Amino acid sequence: MNIKDLKYFHQLVKNKNFSQTADYFGVSQPAITLAIKRVEIQFGSKLFIRDRSHHELQVTTGGYQLDQHIEQILNELMLAQKELERADGEKILFGLPPIIGTYYFPALTPQLLHQGLMDTLETFETGSQDMLQLLQKGELDSALIGSLTSIANHQIKAILLKSAAFKIIVSSKNPLADQKQIFFKQLKDQSFITLNEGFVHANAFKLMCERNDFKPKIIYQTDDVHILKALVKENVGIAFLTDLAVPETEGLTKIDLLDAQQPSFLVSVAYRANYLLNPKQRKLMKVLLADLPTKFL
Structure with a gap:
């Protein structure tokens, strides 16, 4: 045999x-x-x-x-x-979901340059759910992953980096912009712009709609968070996004949710559990984990 x-x-x-x-x-x-x-x-x-x-x-x-x-x-x-085939390669195949990448990457750039890692990173962008599948298939060496719960997968080693809240995002032209807090059920008559399936946001949004027993009016779906925010800014509709996706400088208003039960957006760095990181990949992990109180590598 x-x-x-x-x-x-x-x-x-x-x-x-x-x-x-x-x-x-x-x-x-x-x-x-x-x-x-x-x-x-x-x-x-x-x-x-x-x-x-x-x-x-x-x-x-x-x-x-x-x-x-x-x-x-x-x-x-x-x-x-x-x-x-990639063991001694010069490139690190790194998954960077759009929203997480926008939040983390700029702040990491100086340290990545200092460590000589910028030229070695070959980044791939897609939603976190799709990113996890690419990681499992061996298409990536490591990735930043967004999730609603801790990643429980025997094939994947995941280390939690940050937890962030979800917010309701509206244009400053929208009447809701004057509100600081709101219950999700109060939004049942609103028009939503959402991210497509494959993004953690789609699952979180669906969960909130189910908990509040209403079918949302979705007028547009996209894979591009920048397009989503641009449409919200023009008051085409409102959005349900993690706090990480909307810096205060973007001219959008973030409204806190008052719901007792609501999901959190978890950010983890992940790689296959039986994958031996080469020296460059270990250096990348140390940069990503530098702010954690416990050193994992």
Whole structure:
């Protein structure tokens, strides 16, 4: 049994057809048959049942159980290949969600320059939920991630950097601008501009609407927080954003929420739990964690 046997097995579980599996890998059908026999001998278990009368292939309970483990093994091998290819690379593939990047990156720049890291950073921007998936797939070395709860994932090591409140953001032209505080339920008749799915904000907004039992009037959705804020500034609608996204100098009004139960925007630095950081990546982590009372590296 070898790695190819495991790949053949995993694909056969997916499509339950020897011919299709052979075509997928560009090999002969007997090659797939022999590979499956080797896997069954190795584990001493019947993994497939061939119903020749109905031309069907059924996966046994043991076959499905084994496939759960093989899928993890193949995924780990894929990650290992990507990590080895970048082990001695000059670049750090770093995930920087737009809102978090706007808040953190300018303040970090002097120290990153001092440490000689600016030229090594290759940054990728997308929403935090999508960023977490890229991290798990090995497409990134590390990332800043926004979330509503602590990141609980055995594949990911996450260190909390900051917690921030969500605010209602309105134009100075909006009548709500005179209010310092408001209950979310008072906004049920307002027009909202929101961030698309893939951003933590979408989940937080949905949670607040569900808790207050109303369906919001969303007039525009975007992936670009700058467009969102520009539209709010022109009083096209109001927004629900983390405090980090709206500096006081932007001419927008932030209103505190009075709700007893409301989510917080958590910012964490994350990387794969079994990933060994190279010296440059460790230097980056020390810069990111410099303000924390406990040193993690």
